[in-house]
Amino acid sequence: MAPGSWFSPLLIAVVTLGLPQEAAATFPAMPLSNLFANAVLRAQHLHLLAAETYKEFERTYIPEDQRYTNKNSQAAFCYSETIPAPTGKDDAQQKSDMELLRFSLVLIQSWLTPVQYLSKVFTNNLVFGTSDRVFEKLKDLEEGIQALMR
Structure with missing residues (x-):
């Protein structure tokens, strides 16, 4: 190793470790x-x-x-x-939370049958497994949105 070549990685490590954990781990709301x-x-x-x-x-x-x-x-x-x-940001902001949840629920429910059909059509295990996982995620989203709407 050439003299001084360790300086740069060491400096980066020291500076990174010196950052407050809160500042490094937060994202703007x-x-x-x-x-x-x-x-x-x-x-x-x-x-x-x-x-x-x-x-x-x-x-x-x-x-x-x-x-x-x-x-x-x-x-x-x-x-x-x-x-x-909603057709854009302004339209979405004018909708109530309940309207947005209703739209999300209807959209997710509209995809349940096609995804379930897809898993029956393909015999390939990779596609079948993927569509099953997508179906499960859609069902989870459906249940989560229904819980939020109560």
Whole structure:
């Protein structure tokens, strides 16, 4: 080891250990409405990404006359799109906590049947196990939201 090469890691360790634990472990508080608005934006982005991925999959692997979206124009849309939801931060902030909880509950319940169906369709253990875990998480969320609504 070259002389003085130990100095930098030692200095970093001393400075890090010298920080108060509270300062190093805290995160700024964020209002629930901001978290919800962020979740809505992320969900919208994921929905668009999933729709684009599905369309690309169909174009690549399924002959045009056999494409499900050609036979059923509504299939191109997610059925949970029909659930009335806040459209942005301002809209979410104007809703009561109970309205936001109701929306969250309906959204989660709308995914229970498709996820359960997915686990029955695939025989692959990896997919089956994953969809079972997702179903369990959705059920936990459903129960948690119902408890909050009481």
